Amino acid sequence: MKVGLFGGSFNPAHDGHLHLAETALNRLGLDRVVWLVSPQNPLKDSAHTAPLAERMAGARALATGPEMVVSDFETRVGTTWTVDTLRALQTRHPGVRFVWLMGSDNMAGFHRWRGWTDIMRAVPVAVIARPGSLLESRTSPAAARFASFRVPQERARMLPSMPAPAWTYLTAPLNAKSSTAIRAGRAGA
Numbered sequence: 353m354k355v356g357l358f359g360g361s362f363n364p365a366h367d368g369h370l371h372l373a374e375t376a377l378n379r380l381g382l383d384r385v386v387w388l389v390s391p392q393n394p395l396k397d398s399a400h401t402a403p404l405a406e407r408m409a410g411a412r413a414l415a416t417g418p419e420m421v422v423s424d425f426e427t428r429v430g431t432t433w434t435v436d437t438l439r440a441l442q443t444r445h446p447g448v449r450f451v452w453l454m455g456s457d458n459m460a461g462f463h464r465w466r467g468w469t470d471i472m473r474a475v476p477v478a479v480i481a482r483p484g485s486l487l488e489s490r491t492s493p494a495a496a497r498f499a500s501f502r503v504p505q506e507r508a509r510m511l512p513s514m515p516a517p518a519w520t521y522l523t524a525p526l527n528a529k530s531s532t533a534i535r536a537g538r539a540g541a
C-alpha cells in the first residue's frame with residue numbers, strides 16, 4: 353500500500369489542495385492520499401486558525417474520491433511536529449509505504465521545520481510546484497542539502513518504493529489558490 357501524507361492547516365480547504373492531492377495521486381501512483389488536518393501548524397499564529405471540526409468539514413467536502421481520506425490523526429495522537437507524526441504512523445503501520453506531500457512554498461522553508469533532516473531520512477518526499485515559490489524552493493537549503501537524492505519527475509512513480517532520503521519535484525499546471533487570500537476576501541466581504 354502506497355500512501356501520500358498530505359499535511360495541512362486547511363484554513364480553509366480550497367481547490368489548490370485538491371490539485372496537489374490529485375497530482376500526487378496520479379503522478380506517484382499512490383493508493384491513497386491522507387489529508388492530515390493539523391491541530392495547529394507549529395510555525396503559524398493560532399489566533400487565525402479556525403476550529404478543527406470546521407477545517408475537517410471543509411477538507412471532507414473537497415476530498416471526495418475513493419482514494420482520498422481526511423484524518424484527525426495528529427489531534428487524536430497529540431502530535432503537532434511532522435517528525436513525530438511520521439514516527440507514530442510508521443510505528444502503527446509498518447507495512448505501508450508513506451510519502452510526505454507538500455507544496456513548493458513549504459519546501460522553501462523546510463529547513464526551519466523541527467528535525468527536517470530526520471523527516472527526509474524517514475520518508476520519501478514529493479514537492480508540488482506552487483506559484484510564488486518556484487525559484488525559492490528549487491534553491492532552498494533543503495534542496496541543496498539533499499540535491500544528490502533528487503529523483504527526476506519522469507521517474508516519480510518509483511518514489512514510493514524507494515528508500516529515504518529520496519525526493520522529487522513535480523511541475524504540474526499551477527494553481528494559485530491560497531487560504532490566506534480566501535480569508536482576506538471573507539474579511540473584506
Ligand SMILES: Nc1ncnc2c1ncn2[C@@H]1O[C@H](COP(=O)(O)OP(=O)(O)OP(=O)(O)O)[C@@H](O)[C@H]1O
Pocket residue numbers: 359360361362363367368369371372453454455456457458480481482483527528529530531532533
Ligand atoms: N495552490 C496550491 N498549489 C500547490 N500546493 C498548495 C496550494 N495550496 C496549498 N498547497 C499546499 O498544501 C499544503 C497545505 O497548505 P495550507 O493548508 O497551509 O494552505 P495555504 O493556502 O498555503 O494556507 P495559508 O495561505 O493559510 O498559508 C501545503 O503543503 C501547501 O504548500
Ligand SMILES: O=C(O)c1ccc[n+]([C@@H]2O[C@H](COP(=O)([O-])O)[C@@H](O)[C@H]2O)c1
Pocket residue numbers: 358359360361362388390392393394395396432433434435458464465466
Ligand atoms: O514539524 C514542523 O516543524 C512543521 C512546520 C511547519 C509545518 N508543518 C506541517 O506542514 C503541513 C503544512 O502546514 P500548512 O500550515 O502550510 O498547511 C502541516 O501538516 C504542518 O503541521 C510542520
